[in-house]
Amino acid sequence: MLEIFQYPFMQKALVAAVLISVACGVVGSYVVIKRIVSLSGAISHAAFGGVGMGYFLGVNPVLAAIPFSIVSAMAIGGVRQVAKISEDTAIGILWSVGMAIGVIFINLTPGYAPDLFSYLFGSILTVSNSDLLIMLVLDMIIVAVVYIFRREFLAVSFDEEFSSVTGVHALAIYLLLLALVALSVVVLIKAVGVILLIALFTIPAAIAKQYSYNIRNLMILxxxxxxxxxxxxxxxxxxxxxxxGATIVMVLAAAFAISYYLNG
Amino acid sequence: MSVEAVKIRNVDLKYDEQLVLDDICLDIDEKDFMAVIGPNGGGKSTLLKLILGILKPDSGEVQVFGRDPVKSRHLMGYLPQHVNFDPDFPINVFETVLTGRYHGLFKGYNAEDREAVLKVLDDMEMRDLKDRQISKLSGGQMQRVFIARAIVRDPKLLIMDEPMASIDPEMQSSFYNLMARLNEKMAIILVSHDVGAVSTHVDKIACLNRKLFYHGDVENSANGLEEIYHCPIELISHGIPHRILKDH
Structure with missing residues (x-):
């Protein structure tokens, strides 16, 4: 069976699996303990607007998704501060509006978008070297930011109000965390697609959470x-x-069910 | 001359056009132990958030130790009413208390911080549980951890939102013994909707229901009454005929 790893596309896919797992393990841990899973789902779907824009402008759709997902993350995270719209409502709106924008951009783009499907459902076997490079750089940014702000992220995730009383800029830290979610979405987009990637955000961290009561160990696990x-x-x-993408999600789900059963 | 811990002058605060706090004035001195009581929704937590600088008044002025509340935050310890966290949240007792010693961006916790945490856990008789995951504690133990987190940086003003809510009735007297000890070093303000419990332990009482009614010194208003009743008494029974404090 090992001969499958001799194919270059399989080797790249394995490297991609490691790179997406780092983003999911580190940022997914916060997503799960801070309970921002549906918010992260909205950011991932909104990122599809950026993918469409990338097609339209003729730039790498993964790169185009970066500003799109960051802006939508800021919009959802900041909406409570500026308008009387609940975060929940903002999630629902951006979730579908981002997708709609992506579809319209693709409509406007002449010709056929051949690998559109891969941005929706992922195609880890077709990641290119440049995709891997983007993923690696984003992973490094994510890990560095988490390391620098680990005290603030932990304090804000645990008790936002108390943390602000001790002098943490809770809103800024929260938005920074959402920006990391947005970057992680971009890391994951090519491999699992906007629709399936939320499973990768949540399931490894949710399994690990049953075995670790220390945030660093949780991320590593x-x-x-x-x-x-x-x-x-x-x-x-x-x-x-x-x-x-779909097979990976089903394996994750099965692992979660087994882990839950063993712990229950 | 010493600076007042809290000075609130003519504060109004609105939520969605509704006046939640109406022309509030309040002073808390350095060694006061004050209870603010009142019905749920009367604005008690809101008042505390003004003092903490989490909310800003629509009009009027709030000063803490002579400065803007945000600038005096390092002098305040805070016990929130609820801490809503994931039951599996990966944090233990020690780390939870340590967050109370936060110094600022890029500044880690040092040996002094760790010692301060151990000392306050000793005071709270929680040191044996320092490595326990936070939600593996009983309600009373958890409350002691959050009190430890509030006082771990030796605040000059301790602010507590419904501290009795998650404490078993039999723990109440030990809680008030602790408060009396802390009160030697810091001013304390607590809010409670439970009028009976607080009255015999604090030295000042105010009632808040959108407007604030200050009843002043508990001893002065209660001494004579205790003689008549021969037992500690509930000082305030809003709306019940046997009113003990003077009418608002």
Whole structure:
């Protein structure tokens, strides 16, 4: 079976699996403990607007998704401050509006968008070297920011109000965390697609959370779990000739169910 | 001359066009132990958030130790009413209390901070549990951790929102013993909707229901009455005929 790793596309897919697992393990841990899963879902769907814009402008859709997802993250996170719109409502609006913008941009783009499907459902087997480079750089930014602001992220995730009383700029830290979610979305977009990536955000961290009561260990464990499960999904998708993104999600879900059962 | 811990002058605050606090004036001195009581929705938590600088008044002035509340935050300790966190939140008792020693961006916690945490956990008889994950504690233990978090940087003003809500009735007297000890070093303001419990322990009482009614010194208003009743008494029973304090 090991011969499948001799193919260059499979090697790249494995590197991609490691890179997405780092983003998911680190940022996903905050997403799960701060309970911003649906908010992260909205950011990921809104990022599709950027993908469409990338097609329209003729730039790498993954790069075009960066400003789009960051702006939508700021919009959702900041809406409470400037308008009487609940975060929940803002999530619902941006979730679909981002997708709609993406679809319209693609409509406006002459010709056919051949790999559109891969941005929706992912295609880890077609990641290019430049995709990997983008993912690597974003991973490094994410890890560096988390390391620098780890005290603030922990304080704000645990008790936002108390943290602001101790002098943490809670809103700024919260928005910074959402910006990291946005960057992680971009890391994941090519491999699993905007629709499926929320499973990668939540499931490794949710499994790890059952075994670790220390945030750093949680992140490391979630990353390792992510690598194991995405690689498993990748191999299964190859063996059974199934869509890679969907297979990875099903492996994650099965692992979560088993872990929950063993812990329950 | 010493500076007042809290000075509130003619403060109005609105939520959605509704006046929640109406022309509030309040003074808290350095060694006061004050309870603000009143019905739910009467603005008690809002008042505390003004003192903490989390909310800003629509009109009027709030000063804490002679300065804007935000500038005096390092002098305040805060016990929120609820801390709503994920039950599996990856944080233990020690780390939770340590967040009370936050110094600012790019500044880590030092050995002094860690010692301060251990000392306050000793005071709270919680040191044995310092490595316990936070939600593996009983309600009373958790409350002690949050009190420890509030006082770990030796505040000059301790602000508590419904501290009795998650404490078992039998723990009340030990809680007030602790407060009496802390009160030697800091001013304390607590809010409670439970009028009976606070009255015998604090030295000043104010009632808040959109407007603030200050009843002043508890001892002065209660001494004579205790003699008549021969027991600690509930000082204030709003709307009940046997009113003990003077009418608002």
């Amino acid at each position: 979630a990353t390792v779990i992510g690598i194991i499960l995405t690689t498993t999904g990748l191999i299964l998708s190859y063996i059974f000739d199934l869509a890679s």
